[in-house]
Amino acid sequence: MSSKPPIISIEGVTKRFGDHAAVDDVSLTINEGEFFALLGPSGCGKTTLLRMLAGFETPTEGTIRIDGKDTDGVPPNRRPVNMVFQSYAVFPHMSVADNVAYGLKIDGVAKAERDRRVEEALALVQLEGFGGRMPDQMSGGQRQRVALARALAKRPRVLLLDEPLSALDAKLREAMRFELASLQHKVGITFVMVTHDQDEALALATRCAVMERGRLIQLATPSDLYEFPNSRFVADFIGTVNMVEGTLKTDNPTEAIIATKELGDVYIDHAVLGNEGATLYLALRPEKISLFRRDGVVPPKLEDCPEGYNVVAGVIDHIAYLGSESVFKVILTNGRQMLVIRPNLTRWDQEDFVEEQPVWLSWHACAPAVLAG
Amino acid sequence: MSAPGDDGVLAAEIADAQFGPAEVSAAVATARPRRNTPGPLDYLRRWPLQLWLVIVGLFLYLPLITLMAFSFNDSKRNIVWRGFTTDWYVKALTDSSLLEAFGNSLSIAALSTIASVILGALAAVALWRFDFRGKTAFEGAMAMPIVIPEICMGVAMLVFFARIMPWPQDLVWPFNLGPIVIAHISFSFPFVAVVVRARLASFDRSQEEAARDLGATDAQAFRDVLIPHLKPSLIAGALLAFTLSLDDFVITFFTAGPDTITFPVKVYSMVRFSVTPEVNAASTLLIVLTVLLTVVALRFQNPKEVAGA
Numbered sequence: 180m181s182s183k184p185p186i187i188s189i190e191g192v193t194k195r196f197g198d199h200a201a202v203d204d205v206s207l208t209i210n211e212g213e214f215f216a217l218l219g220p221s222g223c224g225k226t227t228l229l230r231m232l233a234g235f236e237t238p239t240e241g242t243i244r245i246d247g248k249d250t251d252g253v254p255p256n257r258r259p260v261n262m263v264f265q266s267y268a269v270f271p272h273m274s275v276a277d278n279v280a281y282g283l284k285i286d287g288v289a290k291a292e293r294d295r296r297v298e299e300a301l302a303l304v305q306l307e308g309f310g311g312r313m314p315d316q317m318s319g320g321q322r323q324r325v326a327l328a329r330a331l332a333k334r335p336r337v338l339l340l341d342e343p344l345s346a347l348d349a350k351l352r353e354a355m356r357f358e359l360a361s362l363q364h365k366v367g368i369t370f371v372m373v374t375h376d377q378d379e380a381l382a383l384a385t386r387c388a389v390m391e392r393g394r395l396i397q398l399a400t401p402s403d404l405y406e407f408p409n410s411r412f413v414a415d416f417i418g419t420v421n422m423v424e425g426t427l428k429t430d431n432p433t434e435a436i437i438a439t440k441e442l443g444d445v446y447i448d449h450a451v452l453g454n455e456g457a458t459l460y461l462a463l464r465p466e467k468i469s470l471f472r473r474d475g476v477v478p479p480k481l482e483d484c485p486e487g488y489n490v491v492a493g494v495i496d497h498i499a500y501l502g503s504e505s506v507f508k509v510i511l512t513n514g515r516q517m518l519v520i521r522p523n524l525t526r527w528d529q530e531d532f533v534e535e536q537p538v539w540l541s542w543h544a545c546a547p548a549v550l551a552g
Numbered sequence: 553m554s555a556p557g558d559d560g561v562l563a564a565e566i567a568d569a570q571f572g573p574a575e576v577s578a579a580v581a582t583a584r585p586r587r588n589t590p591g592p593l594d595y596l597r598r599w600p601l602q603l604w605l606v607i608v609g610l611f612l613y614l615p616l617i618t619l620m621a622f623s624f625n626d627s628k629r630n631i632v633w634r635g636f637t638t639d640w641y642v643k644a645l646t647d648s649s650l651l652e653a654f655g656n657s658l659s660i661a662a663l664s665t666i667a668s669v670i671l672g673a674l675a676a677v678a679l680w681r682f683d684f685r686g687k688t689a690f691e692g693a694m695a696m697p698i699v700i701p702e703i704c705m706g707v708a709m710l711v712f713f714a715r716i717m718p719w720p721q722d723l724v725w726p727f728n729l730g731p732i733v734i735a736h737i738s739f740s741f742p743f744v745a746v747v748v749r750a751r752l753a754s755f756d757r758s759q760e761e762a763a764r765d766l767g768a769t770d771a772q773a774f775r776d777v778l779i780p781h782l783k784p785s786l787i788a789g790a791l792l793a794f795t796l797s798l799d800d801f802v803i804t805f806f807t808a809g810p811d812t813i814t815f816p817v818k819v820y821s822m823v824r825f826s827v828t829p830e831v832n833a834a835s836t837l838l839i840v841l842t843v844l845l846t847v848v849a850l851r852f853q854n855p856k857e858v859a860g861a
Contacts, residue, residue, distance in 0.1 A: 235761055255764040268762035272780040281776070282766030326762075333766060 184247055186211045186337060186369050187232065192241035194227050194393075201227040203393035204241070209337075209386075214363050214370045216384035220416070221375055224393040229339055229373045233262045246336055256285075261330035262339040265346065267322045269314045275301070275325050276310030282333040300332035303362065320351050331366060340372040344379055356382055377417050381405065389413050405464075411550055414462035421463040421517050423547075427453050436488075437461060437549070441515040446488035448544035453551065461547040466520040468546070470507065473537035483544045490541040493517065495534050505529055509540060616839065623832035640833040650834055653818035660729050660804075660814060661797040664736035668793040669786055671737065672744025677778070679745075680752045697739040698746075706806035709735045713807060721809065731807045732814065736797040743796065744789035751785035795842060 185208035194202040202224040209215045217225035230236045231243060234255035243250045246259060261282070270278050279297045288296070301307055304324035314322055323343070330338055343359065344352045360383055363370045374380050380387045381401040388398045389412075397409045408414035411422060425439035435451040436444050437459055445461060453459065471479045478490040496516070497508040507519040517540060523529050532538065596602065626637040644650055679691060697705065713719050713731045723730070755778065763773035779786075801816040808817055815838065822831050 233761075233765055235764075255761070256767045256769060260765075262762070262765045264758040264762055266756055266758050268756060268758040270759060270762075270777060270780075272783075281763070281768075285767040285772060329762075329766065 183211050185209055186213075186246055187371070188244045189228070190242045190244070192228070192231065192238045192243060194224070194231060194236060195239045200393045202231070202238075205390075205393075205395045206241075207388055207395060207398055209369060209371060211369055212367060214360070214383055214385045215372070216380040216387040217371070217373045217390060218377060218380040218384075218387045218416075219375065219390035219396075222392075223390040225373045225375075225388075225390050226341060228390070229262075229341055229371065232337070232371065233260055233339055234258050259336040260339055261333050261335040261337075262341065263323070263326045263330050263343055265341040265343075267319075267326040267346075269322050269325050269329070271314050273314075274310065275306065275312050275314065275317070278314070278325055279310075279329045279332050282329065286333070296332050297328075300328040303331060303365065304328045320347055320355065323347070323355070327362070335368065337369045337371055340370060342374055343372060345374070345376065352379075359383060381417070389416065391416075406548070408462060408548055408550065410552060411460050411462070414548060414550060419465055419518060421465065421468075423461040423463065425459055425461060427451055427455050427457045427459055430455060434544075435549075441511065441513060442491055444488065445547065446484050446544050447547065447549060448483060451549050457551075460550040460552075462550055463517075463542060463547045465506065465518040466504075466522075468517065468519045468540050468542045470509075470519055470521055470532060471539040471541065472531055473539050478539055479541055481541055481543060484541075489544065489546075490539055493538055493540055495532060495536045495538055498532070498534055500529065505532070507532065509538060511540075619832050620836045620839070623829050623836045625829050625832075628828060640829040641837070644830050644833040644837065647830070649813070650815075650818055650822075650830075653813045653815045654834075654838075656729060656812055657798055657815040659726055660732050660736060661794050663726060663729070663733045664740060664797045665790050665793040667733070667737045668741040668744050669790045672741040672789055672793075673748045673782065673786060675741070676745040676748035676752060680749060694742050694745060696742075698742050702739075702800075702802040705735070705739060706803040709738075709803060710806040719809075722811075728809070728812055731809075732804055732812060735803050735807045736800065739800075739803060740793040740796045743792050744786075747789040747792065748782055748785045751782055755781050791846065794845070798838075798842065 187209040189205055189207050192202055192205050193200055205224075205228060217228060219225045227236055231238055232245070234250065234253060234257075237251075250258060270281065273281065276297050279300050280293050283293045283296060297310065298307070301310060304327050306321065306324050306328060309317070309321070309325075314325065317325065323346075340359075344355055347355055356379065359370075372380070372383065381404070384401055386398065386400055387404055389396045389404065391412055397404060397413045399407070399409075404413060404417050408417065414420045415422065423439050423441055423445075425437040425442075425445065427435065428438040428444065429436040430451050430453060432450050433448070435447040435449070437447060437451070438444050439461065442461075451459065469479075473492055478487070478492075480486065481489060484490075491511055493509040493511040495507055496510045499506040499508075502523070504520050504522045507521065509517045509519055511517060519540060521529075521532070596605075622633075623640055624636050624638065625633055626635040626639070627633070675694060679687065679694075684690075709731065719731045722728070726733075759777050759781070760773050763777045764770070768776060799816055801820065804814050805817055805820075808814060813821075815834075819831055819834060822828070
């Protein structure tokens with residue numbers, strides 16, 4: 180795939196509204212066939228970037244190439260991309276079939292061919308036989324399918340999706356998530372999705388761009404974003420995390436020790452490559468922390484850590500039992516609160532951990548992500 | 553759209569209104585506790601409110617009913633009832649000057665309505681879509697004809713067409729109606745603009761963007777998406793402009809020439825001689841026509857679209 184030229188390349192794009200830079204010097208490329216997600220909190224510029232791809236906004240600086248061609252000055256109706264709007268924007272005065280046919284009609288596709296492609300697009304989103312309905316006779320989920328079919332009927336090179344699942348209720352969102360993935364698989368075209376929902380991005384995307392205040396913070400696969408965040412912002416935004424501040428005490432090629440106020444000295448089994456005494460941050464995911472009952476006084480020993488490292492004592496303060504797993508709020512002896520997630524692997528083992536139970540928390544030497552800023 | 557819960561309450565209220573409290577209370581008692589205060593529809597069953605309703609109805613419609621009734625009066629004077637006749641209708645319908653005035657009124661109303669709808673809709677769209685210098689001033693200036701006293705407008709039009717832009721006499725139809733049509737457009741298009749702007753507020757702009765995204769030019773998106781959305785307001789605005797034009801007296805009186813008498817002006821001049829039942833008959837015909845037009849316009853509007861889907 181890397182041998183092919185990218186379908187979209189964004190080079191140094193900045194979009195300013197007055198003094199405010201909604202998108203600030205973003206460069207990235209999207210490959211053919213990717214399911215690409217633009218992820219970030221609201222107001223981070225992800226929607227502006229998507230709208231620039233569609234042609235509804237023009238970059239103040241930089242170039243956007245779609246399929247190798249510079250899009251500068253190309254209006255939305257001449258771009259090989261189609262968009263599914265957050266509000267779906269289904270035309271209320273047209274039947275479902277007319278909605279789907281609209282783009283083809285504008286393009287002058289002959290009636291017979293048009294009808295065939297409308298049928299095909301409706302079948303793709305599992306709305307066969309709904310062509311005669313009016314949009315107000317359809318549910319929100321169905322209207323979204325109409326919007327999808329309408330965009331896909333044009334056979335675009337890239338499909339743009341603006342918060343595609345945000346308006347659906349939780350159950351439907353889950354179902355639609357799988358359906359979007361399989362739809363992309365079927366049609367094989369590039370999807371670019373904007374979302375503020377990290378679950379959505381992690382579940383669907385092949386790669387995600389995390390944005391904050393107009394800037395691109397990290398561009399990576401979902402698992403890299405989660406396991407190897409490049410900043411406190413990404414670590415915090417994707418999933419939940421226990422963030423601990425510390426200073427670099429020892430830094431060798433194969434190991435490092437970071438002194439923290441709250442967790443004591445933390446042992447890391449790789450080099451950090453920083454100056455000794457530098458301020459660092461440890462991002463420790465809740466599920467990467469193990470929980471042991473603290474009935475005696477002997478702390479557990481982790482095979483990859485030296486004795487006495489990466490083990491702290493605390494007391495379970497609160498438990499959120501979620502069925503498949505439990506979330507524990509543990510208060511350490513120094514008052515710091517830590518989140519721990521523990522899968523309920525057997526039908527009894529959660530009985531060992533009840534509120535007020537003294538526990539040991541421990542984590543492997545490779546568990547925390549060490550972040551510079 | 554109401555939440556499912558609302559339907560139950562509404563249904564119960566409708567049931568109350570249809571069957572009265574006794575029958576319903578038995579059926580509803582198990583479903584929900586009976587309220588002590590009457591619901592919105594309950595008030596209509598109490599006699600003071602019913603009386604009030606009758607008084608308001610009489611206040612509104614008694615003059616009109618009198619007018620219509622006396623149009624069938626077999627008497628030259630309009631005071632004493634002397635028996636039923638339709639002679640006055642025959643007379644009104646064969647009175648060539650009255651018919652001409654009526655024709656003029658309809659032509660003026662039609663022409664000024666078409667122009668007002670186009671101008672008003674475009675003005676509304678411009679104000680909605682664009683930000684430009686002096687927008688507030690433009691908006692204010694556009695709303696002026698709504699607030700300026702009609703008599704001032706009338707005098708202004710008279711002076712304007714007498715001094716600034718004298719309208720040539722003896723032109724063929726419909727050019728002889730020019731001054732009146734222009735005057736009518738100037739006071740009715742702001743009303744259209746107001747109605748259309750209200751409708752524009754509920755427009756989802758991403759629909760227009762969706763049309764553009766699907767390959768439509770700006771003009772095509774305007775035609776295929778915005779105009780259908782505005783249709784109810786365009787019809788309502790047209791109806792408003794038409795009726796405003798049809799029954800305007802003051803401004804028309806100042807701009808009408810000797811051969812461009814409109815229906816209200818003609819009726820006024822007839823009344824100055826004597827109030828014969830012929831005037832009643834003509835007025836009744838006008839009322840029937842406007843009511844019919846309204847009914848047709850309401851039928852034409854899709855009630856769902858009016859609700860603003």
